[in-house]
Amino acid sequence: MFELVLGNSGGNEKLVFLRGEIDIYSAPDFRENLFQAIGDCKEDIVLDCSELSYIDSMGLGIMVAALKRAKQNDSNVRIRNPKPNVKKLFKITGLDKVFIMEDSK
Amino acid sequence: MFELVLGNSGGNEKLVFLRGEIDIYSAPDFRENLFQAIGDCKEDIVLDCSELSYIDSMGLGIMVAALKRAKQNDSNVRIRNPKPNVKKLFKITGLDKVFIMEDSK
Amino acid sequence: MKPLDSVSVLVPAKAEYVSVVRLTASGIASRLGFDIDDIEDIKVSISEVISRMIDKRVSSGRIAIDFHLFSDSIRIDFRLSDSSPKDIFAGGADDLAFEIIRSLMDEVNLNTDNQALLSMVKKLERAV
Amino acid sequence: MKPLDSVSVLVPAKAEYVSVVRLTASGIASRLGFDIDDIEDIKVSISEVISRMIDKRVSSGRIAIDFHLFSDSIRIDFRLSDSSPKDIFAGGADDLAFEIIRSLMDEVNLNTDNQALLSMVKKLERAV
Ligand SMILES: Nc1ncnc2c1ncn2[C@@H]1O[C@H](COP(=O)(O)OP(=O)(O)O)[C@@H](O)[C@H]1O
Numbered sequence: 001m002f003e004l005v006l007g008n009s010g011g012n013e014k015l016v017f018l019r020g021e022i023d024i025y026s027a028p029d030f031r032e033n034l035f036q037a038i039g040d041c042k043e044d045i046v047l048d049c050s051e052l053s054y055i056d057s058m059g060l061g062i063m064v065a066a067l068k069r070a071k072q073n074d075s076n077v078r079i080r081n082p083k084p085n086v087k088k089l090f091k092i093t094g095l096d097k098v099f100i101m102e103d104s105k
Numbered sequence: 106m107f108e109l110v111l112g113n114s115g116g117n118e119k120l121v122f123l124r125g126e127i128d129i130y131s132a133p134d135f136r137e138n139l140f141q142a143i144g145d146c147k148e149d150i151v152l153d154c155s156e157l158s159y160i161d162s163m164g165l166g167i168m169v170a171a172l173k174r175a176k177q178n179d180s181n182v183r184i185r186n187p188k189p190n191v192k193k194l195f196k197i198t199g200l201d202k203v204f205i206m207e208d209s210k
Numbered sequence: 211m212k213p214l215d216s217v218s219v220l221v222p223a224k225a226e227y228v229s230v231v232r233l234t235a236s237g238i239a240s241r242l243g244f245d246i247d248d249i250e251d252i253k254v255s256i257s258e259v260i261s262r263m264i265d266k267r268v269s270s271g272r273i274a275i276d277f278h279l280f281s282d283s284i285r286i287d288f289r290l291s292d293s294s295p296k297d298i299f300a301g302g303a304d305d306l307a308f309e310i311i312r313s314l315m316d317e318v319n320l321n322t323d324n325q326a327l328l329s330m331v332k333k334l335e336r337a338v
Numbered sequence: 339m340k341p342l343d344s345v346s347v348l349v350p351a352k353a354e355y356v357s358v359v360r361l362t363a364s365g366i367a368s369r370l371g372f373d374i375d376d377i378e379d380i381k382v383s384i385s386e387v388i389s390r391m392i393d394k395r396v397s398s399g400r401i402a403i404d405f406h407l408f409s410d411s412i413r414i415d416f417r418l419s420d421s422s423p424k425d426i427f428a429g430g431a432d433d434l435a436f437e438i439i440r441s442l443m444d445e446v447n448l449n450t451d452n453q454a455l456l457s458m459v460k461k462l463e464r465a466v
């Protein structure tokens with residue numbers, strides 16, 4: 001029940017769709033696929049969370065690791081359209097100040 | 106998570122919408138509301154099951170009791186648009202031969 | 211045969227907890243790879259057994275449901291916390307609930323020797 | 339205070355069963371009348387604890403989760419089938435998981451005396 005799909009945004013950003021639940025079971029999958037997607041790209045990574053129904057500290061930790069990698073490449077990680085429950089976790093952990101949070105809706 | 110709603114069908118039938126789950130927890134509610142709806146009416150009772158997500162032997166038993174009451178009034182009980190899982194239970198218990206099964210879709 | 215894994219749920223013998231067990235069962239069954247139809251069959255069968263236990267006041271205490279996972283099947287055992295009459299399907303083969311369980315599961319055993327009041331099995335990739 | 343009812347779930351200390359406990363928890367919490375936000379808080383908190391137990395290999399056996407229902411709250415106790423180190427939140431207050439649990443639940447107690455490794459409480463109609 002977790003999927004990571006690479007998008008084609010056209011602009012100078014790398015679009016990554018997250019779907020389903022990120023927990024201890026799916027975290028290894030998420031980590032591997034995310035870092036493979038990032039590679040050494042210099043563009044911003046956009047994590048589209050509109051279909052992400054669940055995340056916990058493990059998933060957030062992986063996003064933080066991805067952000068560190070991105071900063072090394074002088075790029076950034078942006079969190080797009082998280083559902084209220086996901087947004088809440090960014091908020092209570094203070095990670096909403098660390099990532100660029102985007103609401104296009 | 107169970108609701109029984111009386112419909113207004115215009116024709117010579119009494120329309121009863123069932124919504125949610127009928128199990129041992131909601132069965133007393135279902136029994137009471139269904140028999141209240143039936144009363145002494147001479148029209149056929151149509152149980153619209155399109156929104157009924159779950160039923161078990163207890164719910165089926167109540168429908169059989171309602172059918173007996175209806176027959177006393179020279180009317181009938183019709184099961185309309187059951188979901189596949191609900192239809193399956195009518196089938197394996199042979200009750201699809203006892204009730205009038207209707208698929209308007 | 212020893213199961214690969216086992217999950218146990220212990221609930222009060224009260225009507226309002228039957229849906230909790232259904233939810234747990236669907237989580238376990240979907241993990242094992244059962245399709246939606248099979249998961250529904252398992253949920254209905256479990257509900258029938260527990261409802262009967264509650265309805266016949268077989269238990270005043272708690273009902274234990276053990277899910278034993280095998281590579282190609284799931285076995286579900288029902289245990290009671292107190293000793294009690296074991297004729298929950300008094301109606302026998304004519305019984306509507308028993309008929310449903312027998313149709314939906316691949317095996318149903320009453321009064322098994324492994325302390326279970328009732329034990330039932332559903333196979334993965336069931337040959338229809 | 340004695341709970342009105344208790345539900346217990348026993349699962350293998352493996353990642354694939356965390357979602358099963360989440361599903362069970364949401365069923366119990368919705369029965370008690372918690373709203374969607376509170377149910378989500380409970381699910382996340384439970385996942386954090388169990389994941390940490392699995393991740394730190396605190397248990398090689400099974401994890402017992404007891405849901406104790408009160409008229410105005412739910413208490414969730416985590417017990418282990420084997421004795422093991424009890425420092426699952428070694429990072430202490432800085433720890434991300436612990437921070438999340440502390441924010442989402444009304445009470446969190448580590449190493450309580452009622453045999454639980456961790457115990458947490460969520461109140462109904464929480465005053466915000
Ligand atoms: N109940 C289980 N017991 C043991 N292993 C399991 C169980 N459920 C899943 N697995 C393991 O997890 C792997 C993925 O299973 P699955 O649940 O079908 O994946 P997903 O949730 O990603 O669709 C399988 O290879 C299987 O070995």
Ligand SMILES: Nc1ncnc2c1ncn2[C@@H]1O[C@H](COP(=O)(O)OP(=O)(O)O)[C@@H](O)[C@H]1O
Binds near residue numbers: 368369
């Ligand atoms: N966990 C519980 N423990 C004890 N009683 C419960 C529990 N959940 C519900 N009830 C009882 O069932 C009644 C209906 O509860 P509720 O679940 O809110 O109804 P519904 O599912 O019909 O919306 C309540 O009056 C309450 O006494």
